[in-house]
Amino acid sequence: MALETKFTEEHEWLRIEDDLVVVGITEHAATQLGDVVFIELPDEGTVVSKDDEVVVIESVKAASDILAPLDGEIVEVNEALANDPGKVNEDPLGDAWFFKMKIEDLSELDDYMSEAEYKTYIG
């Protein structure tokens, strides 16, 4: 089972807490996006498939989507983030998580990159 933080090619980070997968975006992604001004979160209870667009994130520059990293159910969303989108720029790896997912098999995370691999990936 993956205990370390994992990273996707879509610049999301995934962390296991209480058997749930917590999802956020990396500092690199937050910097690239620029100042975030709006976040639309999914409803709790939404069942999603990998690569579904689950979060809309808008910066002063443009709109982007965050994709579901895995099949599963969104069980909790970070409402505080919707009220203070700028948190994504301030603390992307901490307070600014987007949602928590329940997935079938936590070992699915093993396929994603380690922090070292992600650092190599972004160059």
Add this chain to the structure above:
Amino acid sequence: MSEMTELKRTPLYDFHVEQGGKMVPFAGYDMPVQYPLGVMKEHLHTRAEAGLFDVSHMGQVMLTSPEGIEALGLALETLVPVDVLAVKPGRQRYGVFTNDAGGILDDLMISNTGDALFLVVNAACKQDDIIHLSAHLPDHVTVTEITDRALLALQGPKAAAVLAQIVPQVAEMRFMDSLRIAVGGSEWWISRSGYTGEDGFEMSVPAGEAVDFAKTLVAMDEVELIGLGARDSLRLEAGLCLYGHDIDATTSPVEGNIAWAMQKARRVGGAREGGFPGADRILRELTDGAVKMRVGLLPQGRAPMRDGTPLFATSESADQIGVITSGGFGPSVERPIAMGYLPAEFTKTGTEIYAELRGKRLPVTVADMPFRPSTYKR
């Protein structure tokens, strides 16, 4: 744009890179979209102090004629619905080139230098504009694209005080003054105008002097470099049109809500009524009104609504009635703002309509522009 096309660079390109500018393709140029400060802070800094913009990608065009300034003005009036003759030496005026269908080919600034007309046109349109001018102006007019000058803009409440330290004469200028001023051994063309809703200046300087000038300005505490990102959010808050989005070859000046740029002399009953391309449609719309109009729009929620977002009369109606042509988050007004086109019957301030965003209908209110009061030094 094809990947094979080489992007052009302004005289400030190396300076932008050195200053950490994030370079992106824009209208055929490699331009800074933002600097390390970021779009939001760049925007707010311009409103609070002074922002420096490289707008050298824009077209600078000089019209000259042996027949003199009045003949030049009359010649240009055949292409723009503007009272060019009324632009006194040392003054400038906003205008548009119209086409035979009454649409807008480009928007531009027209300055009277005393013995010539100096035009500043959009980067993306400049080659077409020059062809248009050369093809349609009478033979006595010479059209010269100025390619050996950079164009910089200094905008914001501290712009005048900052620039006066280098060019003292600017302290005396009023909004829309446009002067040739000797600076060092050369001539700078400076107008008190801009594209942010702030007091400020646009400065055409010899290309070789641009970097030193920019360095001198950014060395001052009040000045930060501002990229295209904040340039767009600043002009949006100011309610100013972006050519190709808010006005284009199909929208008339009346539809575009810039009828104020057509003075009495060119309207019905004026001294030089009509006489520009598309006059039939445009003069008719001035009298009868246009079918659709550009309006300001305030999305009621927090979600920014960008260009292309469709507009509807109600939360359920099937037929699209309009479209957003520019939109985003306004850092100074701290909310999403937009502009777009609606049928005349929906254009009254306060009218509530709906936008469809990601499959949801969200309420939007028709609003007056600018979204933030402009602070021009009249």
